[in-house]
Amino acid sequence: MTTPTRPPYLRIQSLTKKFGGFTALDNISLEIAEGEFVCFLGPSGCGKTTLLRAIAGLDIQTTGRIEQNGRDISALPASRRDFGIVFQSYALFPNLTAAKNVAYGLENTRAKRAEVARRVRELLDMIGLGAHGAKYPAQLSGGQQQRVALARALATSPGLLLLDEPLSALDAKVRVHLRHEVKQLQRRLRVTTIMVTHDQEEALTMADRIVVMNLGAIEQIGTPLEIYREPASPFVADFIGVMNFVAATVVRDGAVRLGRIELACEADGFAPGTEVTLAIRPEDILVQDAPGSQPNTLRARVEAVAFLGSFFRADLVGEAMDGVLLRADLSVDLVRRLGIAEKSTLSLLLPRERIRIYPGSTVHR
């Protein structure tokens, strides 16, 4: 994370990019520390790839400034910036072997031939493909190709590694495996890395910090835990993980009304009577063994239960909540112990500190 003593490695100031009348990036400012792994996360069309391409110098911004390592690179073409890049399509040269692909950026740098060969071997070993150097891309699996692309990007030891949806084209299992590998490699090399992805799981597991983007603007910047636990907006809350959104009305500071129930929560600064949106994650809704009389408890009927392997997801309708539907994740053990099935009635606890309140009554979904 940014420390006040060291200047950031990458500093983006008021970056705007327009394509004709369309604003793809709207006044983006962002700082990234040296050695940090940052993910740009958002739905397609949110501007994350445009931002990456602006950093790479592939699509120069309309206005704004980019500094890398203290140097203003705003107007430099891609060839004069310091980065390595990996694309979703791998973009491996099909007519060159894996080793030749990796060596591509090393040749021409006046390095001795033996030196280049040594470095290529080192890189191929690093990605676990030491025995496959003589193969052409078409003879490698998707995961292997992506690792070669990664090695090629890292060959010249760039100060910045840019990953544009690098794992999206791979099978689910390979993807999970490579996530781990890329992260390990990045930790070991301590290379400042930016990865663009639309896969929240990928961002949560790999990033030191996540930049959530929507409609060309940054919605929230934070660690994976911050983003998940304290989403700054309904958009972030909805985009990352699963979230229940329910319309509610503020009663007073620290309390909202939901149907005929009053719930304690951290809702400060709203005038009584304000329409708000209450949000809670399915896994934060607790089922009590016996009906209690604590605050924030309510009774609900099970409308449907779906078995999702390691847990159940239940659709619940609160009795005093005017038919509002809540989704809750229930452990397999709990469902078995309480014999929960459709039409069961449960006692729920909505923990005060797990409830988030957003202004406005527009309920998502």
Added chain:
Amino acid sequence: MRVFIGVIGLYLVVALALPLGLMLGKSLQGPKDEFIGLANYVRYFSTPALFQSIGNSLWVSVLSTVITVPAAFFYAYALTRSRMPLRGLFKSVALVPILVPSLLPGLALVYLFGNQGLIKGALFGHSIYGPIGIVMAEAFTTFPHALLIILAALALADARLYEAAVALRASRPRIFWTVTLPGARYGLISATFVVFTTVITDFGAPKVIGGQYNVLATDVYKQVIGQQNFQMGAVVSVILLVPAIFAFMVDRAVRRRQVALLSARAVPYEPRPQRGFDLVMLAYCVAVGVGILSIVAVSQFAALVKFFPYNLTLTWAHYDFDQKGGGGWASYGNSIRLALLTGVVGTFAVFVGAYLVEKARGFALGRGLFHFLAMLPMAVPGLVLGLAYIFFFNAPANPLNGLYRTMTILVINTIVHFYTVGHLTALTALRQMDPEFETVSASLKQPFYRTFWRVTVPVCLPSTLDIAIYMFVNAMTTVSGVVFIYGPKTELASIAVLNMDDTGEIASAAAMAMMIFYTNVGARGLHLLLARWLERRTQAWRRR
């Protein structure tokens, strides 16, 4: 990169845009180069002997199109939708006309149906000299072009559509009307315009077998060569440009829509054997194939006997080109030189040009203009281009005047004449490459030309070979593009065919036309061997 775009762009401007512009201007000038407005056009349209040709041209073009496109469609249908034997052979036979000059079918038709023809009676007293002969010759010449376009359209068929139709219990005719035809409709429209344009701009067939039946293309030739009336030649050229450009624009619009039809998830269609249907298709293909081959065979046979069909004693006399008018064996050597130069230089220019249009960043206006210039030759008939060259390069004030009637100008002209198809082939190949190659190279601090040589050229090698053979074959057969600009030392084989036919040495003309054919067959064979060898040597990466 801008420098390269500039150089090749300048080439297209000098070799295409300026001459054409000058020709437009010429059509507005009097005999002493004074500006006279539309007076030439007024005179053209008030002289029935001249403007009648417009109707004649349209008539033979429409007739040829109406005959050739359905014929090519059913041939393509047989090749793609039946399991008849020898499909590969039939495809090769149908492509034979591409390898011969468009003068050859005319010569063969004279031998078959002419005043002393072998089966003259088959025309029931009608003369082959005129629209009948022109249409028959054009059907021969345009058949492979239409076939290739329709084949490509039919090859796009999605097997799932057929399976869905069968599952819905559609009858065979209904499937044909609701699945096959709609799927190929853009191909059919495209083929229609290509055939129409080729016929209306063709000069070879009407020259040899048109007799007194005047069409626009022969009018240009007569005005320029016969009457030395360059201004009127320019007027007819401009009139000839109109349908060609119109057809070109419609074709472009249609092709753009065809791309959207392609679905990546389509499953290729595999026809099943059906005895009766396959036999009918086989019979049809045999008939067409025999027709095509007999045209070539008659030419060859007539070239080898004393006087076809009355004296069938074998003789080499007709090959003694040096004793006939038309440039002799030297013209054959010139043609080979032209074809080789065009193949090598043209392929280089076309490929580098396409690369710059496709891969350069920024400079959008320049690239757009360049692309337009690259597409333009498709719409410009060879005769028109040739006449424009007279005006431009023969002008005493032009510093390039020295090029006139040299081999250099023939190469320049031929490359421009056949530029568009090569350009499109190269673009297609380049577009199949990952657009991020250049980005990756830039991030690795490699100059663009290094990626060009290390990656782009090797990956596109098969396509560049295709462009080269296309340029070679067309340089061997072209007449219309070069007929105005060859000189006494640069006579070509195809021109010799024309001139020997003019002087009545028909057998020698046929002999020379067949020399062109064999040369092209040889070049094709060599191309095939070279492509195979290169594939083994440099395309190992394509194998899994």
